[in-house]
Amino acid sequence: MRIKVNDIVQVINGDDRDVRGKVLSIDYEAGKVLVEGVNKVWKHVRKSQKNPQGGRLSKEMPVQLSNVALYCQACSKPTRLGARYVADGSKERYCKKCKASLGNIAPPKAAYATKK
Numbered sequence: 001m002r003i004k005v006n007d008i009v010q011v012i013n014g015d016d017r018d019v020r021g022k023v024l025s026i027d028y029e030a031g032k033v034l035v036e037g038v039n040k041v042w043k044h045v046r047k048s049q050k051n052p053q054g055g056r057l058s059k060e061m062p063v064q065l066s067n068v069a070l071y072c073q074a075c076s077k078p079t080r081l082g083a084r085y086v087a088d089g090s091k092e093r094y095c096k097k098c099k100a101s102l103g104n105i106a107p108p109k110a111a112y113a114t115k116k
């Protein structure tokens, strides 16, 4: 899984299906991802020093990584990611549907550079 924080993802399963949002944090160990505006719950809080009002707080809960797909801005579709080496030897992510580059993920490595 090559989703990163600040990526735009689309939920492909569950209650929030088709909702798009920005990735806020990722927990690889648990395989969960926190997406802005997805899986919102009301957290009921008592009156306290920090929260003199108490009441209901809206917050996102993490969703399963397998339930989201990266949203490709180039082809406007949820997509899968691939990784490939580019001419200068650096690695980049790309959209498997339209092949558009989605940013570098590794610095250039001479061994993988295509020599001219």
Ligand SMILES: [Zn+2]
Binding pocket: 072, 073, 074, 075, 076, 077, 079, 095, 096, 097, 098, 099, 100
């Ligand atoms: Zn695409």
